[in-house]
Each structure stands twice: as structure tokens, then as C-alpha cells.
Amino acid sequence: xxxxxxxxxLIDDEESILKVISTILKNEGFTVITAKSKKxxxxxxxxxxxxxxxxxxxxxxxxxxxxxxxxxxEDLITPFIMITAYGSINGAVEAMQKGASHYISKPIDSSQLxxxxxxxxxxxxxxxEIKEFEGIIGKSSQMKELFKEISIISQSNSTVLIEGxxxxxxxxxxxxxxxxxxxxxxxxxxxNCSAIPLELFENELFGHEKGAYTGxxxxxxxxxxxxxxGTLFLDEIGEMPQLIQAKLLRVLQEKEFFRVGGNxxxxxxxxxxxxxxxxxxxxxxxxxxxxxxxYRINVVHLRIPPLRERKEDIPLLVNQFLKKYSLENNKEIxxxxxxxxxxxxxxxxxxxxxxxxxxxxRAVVMCPIDKIKIEHIPKRIINKAISKNNKNNLQTNTYNxxxxxxxIILSALxxxxxxxxxxxxxxxxxxxxxxxxxxxxGLLPS
Ligand SMILES: Nc1ncnc2c1ncn2[C@@H]1O[C@H](COP(=O)(O)OP(=O)(O)OP(=O)(O)O)[C@@H](O)[C@H]1O
Ligand SMILES: [Mg+2]
Numbered sequence: 329x330x331x332x333x334x335x336x337x338l339i340d341d342e343e344s345i346l347k348v349i350s351t352i353l354k355n356e357g358f359t360v361i362t363a364k365s366k367k368x369x370x371x372x373x374x375x376x377x378x379x380x381x382x383x384x385x386x387x388x389x390x391x392x393x394x395x396x397x398x399x400x401x402e403d404l405i406t407p408f409i410m411i412t413a414y415g416s417i418n419g420a421v422e423a424m425q426k427g428a429s430h431y432i433s434k435p436i437d438s439s440q441l442x443x444x445x446x447x448x449x450x451x452x453x454x455x456x457e458i459k460e461f462e463g464i465i466g467k468s469s470q471m472k473e474l475f476k477e478i479s480i481i482s483q484s485n486s487t488v489l490i491e492g493x494x495x496x497x498x499x500x501x502x503x504x505x506x507x508x509x510x511x512x513x514x515x516x517x518x519x520n521c522s523a524i525p526l527e528l529f530e531n532e533l534f535g536h537e538k539g540a541y542t543g544x545x546x547x548x549x550x551x552x553x554x555x556x557x558g559t560l561f562l563d564e565i566g567e568m569p570q571l572i573q574a575k576l577l578r579v580l581q582e583k584e585f586f587r588v589g590g591n592x593x594x595x596x597x598x599x600x601x602x603x604x605x606x607x608x609x610x611x612x613x614x615x616x617x618x619x620x621x622x623y624r625i626n627v628v629h630l631r632i633p634p635l636r637e638r639k640e641d642i643p644l645l646v647n648q649f650l651k652k653y654s655l656e657n658n659k660e661i662x663x664x665x666x667x668x669x670x671x672x673x674x675x676x677x678x679x680x681x682x683x684x685x686x687x688x689x690r691a692v693v694m695c696p697i698d699k700i701k702i703e704h705i706p707k708r709i710i711n712k713a714i715s716k717n718n719k720n721n722l723q724t725n726t727y728n729x730x731x732x733x734x735x736i737i738l739s740a741l742x743x744x745x746x747x748x749x750x751x752x753x754x755x756x757x758x759x760x761x762x763x764x765x766x767x768x769x770g771l772l773p774s
Contacts, residue, residue: 333359334449335376339369339383339392340411349382352438353445366390373399380449381408385419393419393426400427401660404647407448411436415756420736431736433754462504464497465648468638474501477630482508487580487625489565490603492632495682498603499563501632505601506559514558517551517598522567529572530588533579540589550587552579555598565625566606566617577621600625635677635684642672645681649688650700657692663699671705674713734769737762741771 336358340346343364350360361376363369366389373381373395381399383392392410399408410423410431420431429448432441459467461475481488482505490498499518506516524532535550552560562568568576579585583596602625611617635641646664654661668691677683691704702710737755744750752762766772 333357334379335359335361336445337361337363337369337372337376337378337381337383339363339366339381339387339395341365341384341386341388345384349436349438349441352442356442356445358445364388366395369395370398378406379452380445381406382411382445383408384411385413385416385423393422396423396426396428400663405452407445407452409444409448415754417733417736417740417755417757421733424736459644462507464500464504465644466638466641467644468633468640470633470638471641474630474632478504479508481505481628481630483510484628485599486627487599488601488628488630489608489626490601490630490632491608492603492605493634493678493680494605495680496632496634497681498605498632499561501630502559502561502563502601502603506561509559509599511558511599514598515555516559516561517555518561518563519551520563521572522564526569526571529569530575533572533576534585534587534594536588537590540587544589547587552585552596552598553587553594557597558599560598560600562600562602562625564604565602566604566608566611570616570618573618573621577618577624580621580624602626635680639673642684643669645684646672646688649685650692653689653692659692659695660698661692661695661700665699665701667702668700668705671702671710671713675709676712733765734771737765737769737771 334357336353338346338349338353338360339362340349341364346362346364350362353360361372361378363372364387366387369383369387372378381395383395385392387395396408396410399406404427407429408427410420410428412419412423412431412433416433420433423431429451430444432444459465461471461478464471464475466472466474478501488502488505490501492498492501502518503516506512519532531548531550533550533552535548535553536544538544538547562576579596580600584593585596586592587594608617608622608626612619612622646669650661650664653659672684672687679686687705687709688700690706691700694704695701737751740751740754741748744754748762748766749759752759755762757765763772
């Protein structure tokens with residue numbers, strides 16, 4: 329199998345460092361492209377898709393952090409490793425906060441560098457795996473399963489019933505099935521069964537002939553005919569009046585119908601996909617939904633899990649909606665406070681993806697700066713998230729500054745065998761400062 333070499337962008341203004349690191353990385357099988365300034369790096373990032381980026385902190389026309397910030401606007405996944413000067417804990421903390429995947433302090437240990445690069449490449453390819461399918465975002469195992477089912481189902485002609493709570497993406501899934509099917513160039517016609525009054529329902533489905541009733545001045549084609557050889561999407565089918573249920577059943581059996589007031593047979597050629605947020609089986613038991621129709625429309629059954637059952641999809645969805653609404657509102661929202669994500673992960677999202685989408689849209693509109701913070705999120709969501717879990721967790725946010733600093737200090741301590749003097753030197757702080765930080769972080773008894 330032909331393996332493509334991973335592409336590395338190496339940013340440093342020192343010729344000798346570029347040479348040494350390039351040689352090491354080339355020997356390890358990477359393609360290395362170099363840049364000697366911020367300007368050159370940004371230009372290359374614009375034109376080339378790299379697998380990993382390695383940047384020095386200080387550059388003649390700016391800093392590696394500035395490159396990182398611009399880059400993270402566009403790309404949240406590609407690993408970015410910052411090389412910081414020996415003894416610059418602040419630089420390392422800043423880099424991690426701004427979204428660096430790792431920091432390495434000089435002098436660089438080549439075997440460690442290769443190990444870190446390989447680790448992050450592997451991790452990124454893992455995250456990159458699948459996160460979108462026909463416009464449906466998701467990487468949870470439940471969504472991956474659903475993607476598989478959609479691709480299989482799209483190749484058949486059987487009726488499909490999509491079940492899912494409000495806002496889980498039922499319409500999105502119906503459209504994906506249509507787009508992947510052989511009917512993709514034919515119409516996709518939705519009918520919202522909850523929005524049509526009984527007296528207009530037949531008209532909507534079957535159309536009418538001229539003069540069928542008072543006011544019917546012209547012949548009108550109904551949605552089944554409009555769908556032609558495409559897909560008819562019966563949304564909220566649980567709301568379909570019983571009288572119409574009977575008529576629909578008949579059409580699904582006979583595959584033909586008359587327009588209202590007509591006697592010309594019209595063939596039904598479309599595929600039917602239905603969706604509901606009701607429990608249709610329970611409705612059948614209760615006698616409010618026809619059992620025979622239920623079996624007709626439910627040859628294949630798809631269930632979209634509610635968002636609370638697949639919370640790992642939340643960060644992906646957040647990114648997607650941030651991009652979408654920043655663009656729509658002409659704003660450059662580049663960042664979101666990790667505390668907000670934490671709240672989002674705790675909240676149960678009764679309105680599912682639609683509710684999340686609305687929350688992000690609102691936050692983008694409300695946000696006067698380039699970063700979404702907790703104050704841009706509806707109080708209702710925050711209160712519910714907090715009351716659900718204990719409030720302390722909010723302070724011990726795993727992404728927060730303390731945690732980043734703790735990681736940096738811990739790894740420096742480990743590298744220096746817990747020798748405080750050498751660790752302090754490495755981090756560029758006094759031994760006393762190090763001891764204070766260690767106490768605050770619970771690494772030393774206070
Ligand atoms: N997995 C997803 N990825 C991206 N966007 C999604 C996803 N799921 C839902 N959405 C978005 O959320 C919104 C609601 O989706 P959709 O209308 O398909 O849901 P629904 O299940 O039909 O909801 P309802 O029952 O309220 O009609 C849409 O804007 C849709 O684009
Ligand atoms: Mg819908």
C-alpha cells in the first residue's frame with residue numbers, strides 16, 4: 329500500500345535549527361516544509377494542508393502564538409506544537425490556552441520530538457475519522473451506526489419511519505436518505521402533517537381538478553404527484569388525522585389515486601419517508617394511529633438518539649454552529665470559553681440539536697468580542713446544568729488555567745526528577761515561586 333508521507337510545517341527563524349530538525353523529521357519519513365517568519369508561515373498555511381505544525385515562539389515579525397491563533401480560527405483539529413524557550417512557563421501556558429496541542433521547551437530532544445509528533449498525528453487521525461455524513465454532524469458510536477443504516481437504506485425503496493425527539497435531526501436524516509438514493513435528482517417534497525387543517529389535507533396530498541369544489545378554479549397537483557419519482561417526506565405523521573390515515577393507507581396499498589373531484593387514475597411513484605417524535609406504537613395501542621398504516625410506513629425503522637445520549641457530539645456541533653453563525657452575522661468568533669462547553673456537556677438538551685443550535689446563534693449575536701463566554705448563554709441552561717451536577721465541578725474545570733499550569737509544572741518536575749531547584753530554573757521562576765505554585769496546586773502540603 330502506498331503510504332502518503334505526513335506533511336510538517338516547521339516554523340523557525342534560525343537556519344541551523346531548521347536544518348537540524350528538518351533532517352531528523354525527514355529521516356523519520358515526514359515531508360518537511362519550512363517557514364522563517366510569521367508572514368511566510370501564514371502564507372504556506374493558506375495554501376497547503378499540513379498534517380502537523382511545529383512553531384518556534386519568537387519570530388522576527390511576530391510570535392508563534394499569533395500564528396496559532398489565526399490557524400485555530402480555521403482549523404481546530406490539526407496538531408500545533410509550540411517550541412518555547414527554556415524557562416518560559418508563561419509562554420507554555422499561553423500556548424496551551426490558545427489551543428496548542430503540546431509545547432516543547434528548548435533544547436529539543438530529537439527522540440522526544442518524534443515521539444510527540446507521532447502521538448499527535450495518531451490522535452488527530454482518530455478525531456478526523458468521521459465527524460460528518462451528508463451534513464449530519466456526529467462522531468458518537470450511535471451516530472456512526474445511524475450513518476451506516478442511512479447508507480444501506482438509501483439503496484432500497486422501502487418505506488422508512490424515522491423516530492426521534494424534537495430537534496434531533498429527523499428532517500436532516502430524511503434528506504440524507506434521499507440525496508444518497510437513486511432518486512437524488514428527483515424532488516424531495518416535505519409535508520408537515522401537524523400544520524395542515526383536516527379540510528385541506530386531501531387537497532395537499534392528492535391535488536384537485538378544476539371545479540372540484542367552490543373556489544377550485546384551476547386544477548392543482550398534490551404533493552404525491554409533485555414528488556413524482558422522488559421522495560415524499562411525511563413529517564410529524566403522528567399528527568395525521570384518522571380520516572387521512574385511512575386514505576393514505578389506501579394509496580400506499582394501491583399505488584394509485586384520484587385527484588379530489590377527478591376520475592383520472594394517477595400513479596404514485598414516490599418513495600415515502602415518515603418522521604415522528606411521538607411513540608407511534610403506543611398510539612397504535614391507544615387506537616389513535618392505525619395499526620395497518622403503522623406497518624406500511626414502518627418497513628424500515630430508524631431511531632435518532634437524543635443529544636443527551638451522545639454528548640460527545642456536542643463539541644463538534646458547537647464548532648459547526650459557531651462557524652455557521654459567525655459567518656451569517658459577519659462576526660469573527662474564534663473561541664469559546666471551556667466553561668461554556670462544560671455547561672453544555674452537563675445540560676440535558678430537551679430540545680436536542682435545535683436547542684443547541686439556537687443557543688449558539690443567540691450567543692454569537694449577543695457576543696461583543698471574539699470569544700463566547702458564560703454570560704452569553706441563557707441563564708436557564710446554566711442553572712439547569714449546575715443544579716444537575718454539583719456546583720464545585722465548575723470551579724475545578726479540567727481545561728482551566730490551573731489545570732494547564734499543573735500539567736506543565738508536573739511534567740517539568742518529572743523531567744527533573746522532582747528536583748525543585750532545577751525545575752524552577754527550567755520553568756524560569758524562583759524556587760520560592762515554584763513552591764508557592766506547587767502548594768496552590770496541591771502538589772505540596774500547604
Ligand atoms: N447531527 C446534526 N448535525 C448538524 N445539524 C443538525 C444535526 N441534527 C440536527 N441538526 C440541525 O438542528 C435543526 C433541527 O433539525 P431537524 O429539523 O432535522 O430536526 P427534527 O428532528 O425534524 O425536529 P422536529 O421534531 O422539531 O421537527 C436543524 O437546523 C438541523 O440542521
Ligand atoms: Mg422536523
